[in-house]
Amino acid sequence: MNQPSAPPPFLAVEDLVVDYDTPAGPVRAVDHVSFDVPRGGSLAVVGESGCGKSTLARAIVRLLKPVSGRVVLDGTDLAALSERRLRPLRRRAQMVFQDPYGSLDPHLSAERIVAEPLRLAGVRDKAERRRCAAELLDRVGLPASARERRPAEFSGGQRQRIGIARALASEPDLLVCDEATSALDVSVQAQVLDLLRELQAETGITYIVIAHHLGVVREISTDMVVLKAGRVIERGRTAAVLASPTDPYTRALRRAALDPAAIRGLKPRAATAVSPEGTGK
Amino acid sequence: MAEDASPLLEVEDLQIELVTHRGVVRAVDGVSFTVGQGETVTLIGESGSGKSTTAMGVLRLLPEGLAVLSGTARVGGEDVVADPEAARRVRGRTVSLIPQDPMTALSPVHTIGRQLGDALRLRHPGLSRAEARERGTRLLDQVRISEPGTRWKTYPHQFSGGMLQRILIAIALAAEPRLLVADEPTSALDATVQAGVLDLLLDLQERTGVGMLMITHDLGVARLVSDRIHVMKEGRFVESGPAERIVERPTHPYTRTLLAAVPALGPWDEDGLADHTPLGAAR
């Protein structure tokens, strides 16, 4: 896959397989997925709901142990590492969770949640940590008055932003965003996307973005892969894939994407702008 | 379908204040709107502006010790602000809710079948377990959960976020409500499934005249399904109007900012003629 001349990819996922154990036996959620992302690149993962995107994301950051395959981050295969060997590398690969509420420790205030990774990063001074956390929260658009609140006291979008701030606080080299902006209104979303791009320009951070909104995908990613039922069915430059998708599913996806500017007319409308071949039913 | 001229939901000057440890927060500051039969009214607006609070307030689901409601909110003619009992009566019958955060909205220790079945049997007390299961699987199928039969006995943590969201939609529909309050019902769904679900909802609206109060960030969705849109910011409506007008001729600066911020999808080759990087080279 890699040309000999090209620089080694920053993240290479090779033949990744992830199973879930269920009482009824293992369920394969990710099925021989391979791709790679260069340093400073950003790759979008799109696909049908339930196709294994989150699973893939969790396997990349090694919250799940893959059945087989490799996740090579900057030359190190994370998949094979023991928890202890992995721990020092953890900070480099962070993730924003799809479940913003569940992934926040309910007994900590927003500020402490964001300050936690700073402590790990070696910021010893408590006041300094608070200041940094406050700044991060500010950057994702959370008001200063909200810093002392606990997760239960926030709106959905605000929780999501706390999750983003926490992930950024680690100053990772790789950030996996699992639907990180799905609960944000478009203007805040734009603000967050700006922030991510800005950071990328500054620090060369690499993104893997899971999103359903193709507009967001287009804005943030340079490349994309399309998953279906745990397998990669299409990949390429984002612009190209969005402009002329080849796989029937991708085409259906593209067709179903709603562009407010493009919708005309009154209800009832043909919402089923999807051709039957594309829904996969 | 009840031939009732009065709106399904009539909110007037609704104000919701949250009494927190840090003082009183006014989350919703005097909003008024109505949702009539067969109508879809959409709230869009800033994150944290009070959309969910409004929705929950209308259902009187905010903790009694936390929220102080004032104004009126009549659901099917009954004012739930004045009478908490009325809210209890209408919930699960006249009105049902699709909550915002699907991952925490289901009891983790009960199977989804149990929770969906319960919802069904609340609506139809006579239903046997088997019948409930039969209807339930059909509902799951309608929201495009594959293999609903085998998934009936699985637990929420075994589902993806989008699947849970669809299950919650199925549960909300199980109540066969006259009014559906949907808080970002498709935010975790990909476009094809979203289309399917919206189709289902619109079809339902067509058939039964269900009224919908919808909250969404996706202006595309808002544009598609809404009759009226209210733009919310800091607890108030900054702009209200028919969907087309809001999307096409926004007057308030905030609405304009919002519309301007919508990520563009870009052009595409609908016929699939242009070629692009072939499969296999991801760079």
Added chain:
Amino acid sequence: MSRYLARRLGQSLLTVFLTVSTVFVLVRLAPGDPAAAYAGPTATSADLARIREEFGLGEPLITQYGIFLRDLLTGDLGTSYSFHSSALDVVLERMPYTITLSVAAIAVTVAVAVPLGVWMARRADTKRELGANVLTIAGQSMPDFWTGVMLLTVFAVLLPVLPASGFTSWSGLILPTVTVAILQLALVSRLVRREMTTALASPYITVARSRGVSERALTWRYALANSAVPLVTAVGTRFAALLNGVVVVEVVFGWPGVGSLVVRALETRDYPLIQATVLVTATLAILVQLLVDLAYPLLDPRVRLGKAA
């Protein structure tokens, strides 16, 4: 799951075995002489030597242990020194009493403490909740002996409605059960209260409420099911402990349970009886705990047993 079960059963067997072995060694290391306790104050050294011989206490510890193990395999736990009959039989004769009292006490505890805890959760931070707290805590803080005698005085002497002692009729079960239950009430009710408060504030409760689920069902079906793991654990632990007998309550109510038996066996250094009691109660207690452990995944499907984090 079945592999886990097999491993757990193996481990539990081993635990029972080690427990009994520990006791075997401990009672022999501790000062005290079964022969002396047996022979009474007038015995001479010669008597003692003969009795020791008779009991097989002359052998070195390791030999005694070997014999003990050999006999254990054939289900023979020896003859009780003070009862002069099979130690196992003596214990098994008392076991029904202990089990009856334990089951009754746990049942009453759960039947009272759970609704009380739920009530306390609903009335959180009110004067009445405070009152309930104070009463239950005070109830479990008073010496069990005191509680027992007070109940006896009231219900057997002042208003003679219940028998004072023994298990001559089912009504004889009431007072000991109530006494034991009073000792557990504070813990279980407060635990239920705490867990229910958390559960009732969870989003899924709100969502279930939005579906029109009645408050009753919300509390009893949803919130309680979500508090089940700690509740079952606490109750299971208490139950296991009760199976070891409740010495004081047994003594006060003349209840022929194993608790007072083992204390008496210890007083007379009745080694076979001590070992038999420990074997029986430990097996039961460990079984109860195994069941509690196995219940976890049923009570909360997220729990994965035997897996490292």
Added chain:
Amino acid sequence: MTTTLAPPERPSAVSERHLARSSAARQRRGARVKLWAGAFCTALVALPVALAGLLPLADPNTQDLSRRRLPPLTDGHLFGTDQLGRDLLSRLLHGGQVSLTVGVLAVVVSGLIGIAAGSAAGYFGGWIDTVVSRLLEAQLALPLLMMLLLVVALFGPSVTVITCVIAVAQWPEVARLTRSLVLVEREKPYVAAARLLGLRGWSVLARHIVPNVLRPASLVVLLLLAQAVLLESALSFLGAGPQRPFATWGRIISDGQDYITTSWWLVTLPGLVIALLVVGVNLLGDGLRDRVRTHKPAKGV
């Protein structure tokens, strides 16, 4: 964003009544009441015990056989006298020093061991769980009193031995509960999030999981206080208590048992003192747990 009452064009509907009945206020009030009531009850017992040496009390061991078993409030004996004519109050206060130590140590030691071992077992699973679980299972499976008696028989009935024995006697119950709570908690997404940050297992446990299970676990721990104090009375009863004539609460109670129907105060008063203390400590614990830490005081409207 919300406004914390920006230009109040619209009057707030929040009345004083709402404020007073809001869960925030109720919780704060509840916590305060519990805190104060708890502190008061605790102090009412603990202070005199601590100051027993300084208070103008009769000698706890001086007997007066002609004035034995005087009921409370007679002849200057506030709590009456015991079966040998010793001043009960003085014995309670002097003996309380050991009993309180036993109780507090039991709570601290059993609590710490129990929470640490239980949460480690629940979180790490594997062999740690096996070892801890089997250990606590074994200890729970043994009749507690028998084990205490054996250990005391082995090491002699000194206050130190008794204190240590009682202190470690109760960890299994705490450990088991903590373990079960952690088993549920560790599967929650926020734990995965914490692990992802690169926290060591122990830090995840200590900083994220334990604080979330501490509330229910500490409930059990604080209730151990009474059990610990009373266990000592069972030991005293069987002659395994600390050396006579030194009075501990357990000893006073066990000696008074013979007289419970003739001289009610000999057991009832020490029992009430223990109950008062335990109620106090538990309320104090509740109050501290429920206390709302806010930087800004609540503002009215």
Added chain:
Amino acid sequence: GPTGAPGPGTLTLGLNRSLVSLDNKLNQFDAAVTVQRAVRQALTAIGPGMKPTPVLADRFEMTAPTTWSVRLREGIRYSDGRPVTVEDVATAVRMYGEVAGSFVLGLFPELPSVEATGARTFLLHTRQPVPVLDRLMANILITPAKDNRPEELRSGVGTGPYRVVGANSGAGEYTLARVPRYWGGRPAVERVRVRFVPEESSRVVALRSGELDVIDTITPDSAEQLTGLPGVHLEQTSGVRLCQLFYNFRKPRDHPLADARVRRALTYAIDGESLVRDVLTGSAEQAAGVVPLSLQGAERTGSFVHDPARARQSLKSLGADGLRIRIMWESGEFAADTSVMEAVAEMLKDVGVRTSLLQFEPGGDILKWRQGKGGDWDVIGNGFPGPTGQAVTMLQAMYAGTAEDERTGDAFMGYVDPAIARRISDAATEADPAARDRELAAAQHAVWDTWPCLWAFVPKTLLARRTRVEGIGLLPVNSYDLTAVRLEG
């Protein structure tokens, strides 16, 4: 009436110790005797005044110093109708000899051999004279030879007025029913229920509520509490048990306690009267001899005097004023043991003797200490039973220790006095009752003069009954004859 109250024809006894068996080969405590003898009987019994009375034997005579002639009563039968034979007696004696660790065996200097001389007559032979054999034989219960085994019998029949109709020996509960054709008179009570109620206050509550009819061996405090209650009556007699605070006789020669004068001086410190009145609430008597005076052959030898000044002064003059004393005892050795010990400690403190108290868990090593193998001590609390009712048995056990015994630690608390020991053994084998009593009296005076105890007392035998129970002739040995008991109303 209260739940659980016995019916009109049923007598319910509440024992505080679990009656493991109705046989007594291995298990005999005084209160059990009442029940055991209602089912199985011996040749004789100890009656009022500690005199032997014939039961199964109608003749029991010493025909030579080592030979006794016995005749079985005419027409006695077991409850199942079988007759009692000489073979049954011979087997019973043999079985008591074969069982290991028998308590009964300890009472006999040697077991007699049985020589049948007729269908109902036989001779009992001993090697040494056993002048009290007629009393000792009261402990050998007769069972059909066929059913007898060298172990405690779980079932089986006896000649007694009652037979067992229900038993749970693990729980210590028995139901006895009247034997229809009992060879003696028909007992008045139809059914007897025996229950084990370990806790004193529960027994008291149960008696008050009418659930129990008789509770024996009650503590001073229960006695005090039950006095004057309607429906309850207290019985008491002087007891046969001796409770002592015995000195350690293994002290080195130069130790103050090795000096009888120091031992006596210390006794002056003890206010025995107050102990009896205040601590034991009048339920005991100070010892006025070296054995309880209710025993046959007991001699009044002196009494304990309370005189702290004299104690202080003598101790000083004997150079023992800095004495420190360690008192030890096993929990439950006698009623109110801890209170007595704490009070004694305080009294000793008043004469300048510092005391430490060491209480042992039951079953611990108290015996080792008593045998001098546990370590040093000064005074031990000890209760000594007198089940035979004979002074000589008790004297032999306590004061007849020889140097040889002491090598194994068997001399009671190290008490070795060859002259006294000889006297006691001579008395024990003396066939002539008058001479024996003279000899014993002299020995008792000699013992008293060695001041073996810091203090000693004889607890009274106490029993409480509902007033509906009549005819309990409580004996000092703490048993009574169930056949004589009647139920009124």
